[in-house]
Amino acid sequence: DAKTTQPPSMDCAEGRAANLPCNHSTISGNEYVYWYRQIHSQGPQYIIHGLKNNETNEMASLIITEDRKSSTLILPHATLRDTAVYYCIGMDSNYQLIWGAGTKLIIKP
Amino acid sequence: DAGVIQSPRHEVTEMGQEVTLRCKPISGHNSLFWYRQTMMRGLELLIYFNNNVPIDDSGMPEDRFSAKMPNASFSTLKIQPSEPRDSAVYFCASSLRLAGSYEQYFGPGTRLTVT
Numbered sequence: 001d002a003k004t005t006q007p008p009s010m011d012c013a014e015g016r017a018a019n020l021p022c023n024h025s026t027i028s029g030n031e032y033v034y035w036y037r038q039i040h041s042q043g044p045q046y047i048i049h050g051l052k053n054n055e056t057n058e059m060a061s062l063i064i065t066e067d068r069k070s071s072t073l074i075l076p077h078a079t080l081r082d083t084a085v086y087y088c089i090g091m092d093s094n095y096q097l098i099w100g101a102g103t104k105l106i107i108k109p
Numbered sequence: 110d111a112g113v114i115q116s117p118r119h120e121v122t123e124m125g126q127e128v129t130l131r132c133k134p135i136s137g138h139n140s141l142f143w144y145r146q147t148m149m150r151g152l153e154l155l156i157y158f159n160n161n162v163p164i165d166d167s168g169m170p171e172d173r174f175s176a177k178m179p180n181a182s183f184s185t186l187k188i189q190p191s192e193p194r195d196s197a198v199y200f201c202a203s204s205l206r207l208a209g210s211y212e213q214y215f216g217p218g219t220r221l222t223v224t
Binding site: 032034042043044045046049091094095096097099100101 | 113151152153154157164165200202206211212213214215216217218
């Protein structure tokens with residue numbers, strides 16, 4: 001089962017790129033890494049996931065290192081509405097998401 | 110699509126009362142998940158269904174908790190009798206589980222307060 005490690009909190013200036021790191025050194029070769037975020041008082045929101053290659057969608061980019069032991073979620077132009085807890089998540093052997101404590105990202109004006 | 114729908118959004122009840130939480134998953138999704146979130150324990154998976162069948166209920170705290178999924182468009186989570194320690198936000202999520210694609214989509218949650 002994949003376990004992930006994230007910093008508990010980060011700040012980022014509005015309009016700048018927010019880079020959120022995640023270590024997942026125990027991830028196996030066929031396990032995806034998922035990123036979700038949870039804005040205060042709302043349900044978690046899916047952002048992106050990846051296996052080996054870098055991924056990009058309308059919300060964010062995901063950069064996965066070649067050894068797959070870590071990844072970085074990039075919000076290219078952070079806004080105040082991006083303030084949330086961001087979860088980097090692995091999966092267990094039954095393909096269930098393993099939730100940690102996440103990173104509390106605060107976007108400052 | 111309206112997304113995952115949960116009701117009620119807020120529930121306040123007295124200890125010992127029965128509580129029923131409801132969930133309508135996204136149409137076409139074949140998996141449904143019930144989670145509980147508290148400050149102390151974070152997000153915990155209680156139970157999940159695949160094609161309306163309960164697959165893993167190992168996260169259900171005790172016999173006071175039960176969940177059903179009578180059809181593909183409806184599920185309930187029942188607590189009987191409720192206790193103050195059950196106070197939490199309960200989320201329902203649904204997923205279309207395909208190889209390589211297991212992302213879950215969450216509802217807005219039900220905030221339960223047991224006094």
